[in-house]
Amino acid sequence: MKALLLHANKFATKIIEESTRPNGIKPENKKSPLEEMEECLVCFFTVENGDNETKLENFYNEIIKTAKEIGTKNLMISPFVHLSNNIASPEVSKSIYELLMSKFKNTDYKVSASHFGYHKSLQLDIKGHPSSFRYREF
Amino acid sequence: MKALLLHANKFATKIIEESTRPNGIKPENKKSPLEEMEECLVCFFTVENGDNETKLENFYNEIIKTAKEIGTKNLMISPFVHLSNNIASPEVSKSIYELLMSKFKNTDYKVSASHFGYHKSLQLDIKGHPSSFRYREF
Numbered sequence: 001m002k003a004l005l006l007h008a009n010k011f012a013t014k015i016i017e018e019s020t021r022p023n024g025i026k027p028e029n030k031k032s033p034l035e036e037m038e039e040c041l042v043c044f045f046t047v048e049n050g051d052n053e054t055k056l057e058n059f060y061n062e063i064i065k066t067a068k069e070i071g072t073k074n075l076m077i078s079p080f081v082h083l084s085n086n087i088a089s090p091e092v093s094k095s096i097y098e099l100l101m102s103k104f105k106n107t108d109y110k111v112s113a114s115h116f117g118y119h120k121s122l123q124l125d126i127k128g129h130p131s132s133f134r135y136r137e138f
Numbered sequence: 139m140k141a142l143l144l145h146a147n148k149f150a151t152k153i154i155e156e157s158t159r160p161n162g163i164k165p166e167n168k169k170s171p172l173e174e175m176e177e178c179l180v181c182f183f184t185v186e187n188g189d190n191e192t193k194l195e196n197f198y199n200e201i202i203k204t205a206k207e208i209g210t211k212n213l214m215i216s217p218f219v220h221l222s223n224n225i226a227s228p229e230v231s232k233s234i235y236e237l238l239m240s241k242f243k244n245t246d247y248k249v250s251a252s253h254f255g256y257h258k259s260l261q262l263d264i265k266g267h268p269s270s271f272r273y274r275e276f
Contacts, residue, residue: 004220016266082142082273083221121266128154128259135220 027117165255
């Protein structure tokens with residue numbers, strides 16, 4: 001798993017169209033045409049072949065640690081297929097994404113997610129302080 | 139070398155402070171406090187250990203190919219240390235970056251670059267059509 005954690009003034013994404021690749025991808029039901037969040041930690045991640053619940057747990061812990069360090073309770077979870085060439089199947093990616101989202105239930109984080117399985121526009125405004133860009137491998 | 143090529147409505151970056159890591163990094167001279175470009179191909183890239191002129195040539199060719207496909211002559215070259223954990227020394231990264239910039243001389247591309255060796259804010263507005271996010275490894 002590869003991840004990019006960004007401390008943002010603003011994040012916004014808008015659905016353009018359904019993805020048709022990788023083969024077999026099933027876009028999740030649309031929650032809304034647009035997802036927006038301000039003053040948040042944006043968590044882009046790419047699920048790779050061989051990823052499992054342990055790696056997911058490490059990623060989850062890294063999100064919590066980073067959120068504490070930068071002082072935010074706002075999380076934008078963003079499935080993102082563009083951090084690796086060794087990507088997992090759409091089924092595995094989707095299940096890891098859903099498992100990650102379930103971990104935030106019963107926490108006091110405000111969590112949103114960008115849509116899984118769609119081509120989307122992306123607006124980002126990243127703060128730029130020394131801890132506002134973090135690349136991680138799990 | 140890892141790269142993320144993004145078809146953008148807008149890119150903007152502003153210097154926050156000089157980077158002090160990796161050890162030995164020498165920020166380039168400030169061109170301006172801000173770099174902005176509209177309707178462009180944003181080329182984020184991370185130079186890794188073992189990268190050489192052949193890989194750089196492949197990256198350059200991929201930039202030209204992508205720019206033609208999306209129909210832009212505007213390129214924003216963005217040294218970015220956050221796409222790998224296997225990063226090259228600052229000296230090597232800087233020389234590869236300078237070599238890349240030199241390849242665009244005497245072409246008809248309008249080329250700008252975000253500052254090497256600084257922590258910077260980042261504003262991105264990415265179009266979202268199916269070819270507007272491309273991850274590449276060289």
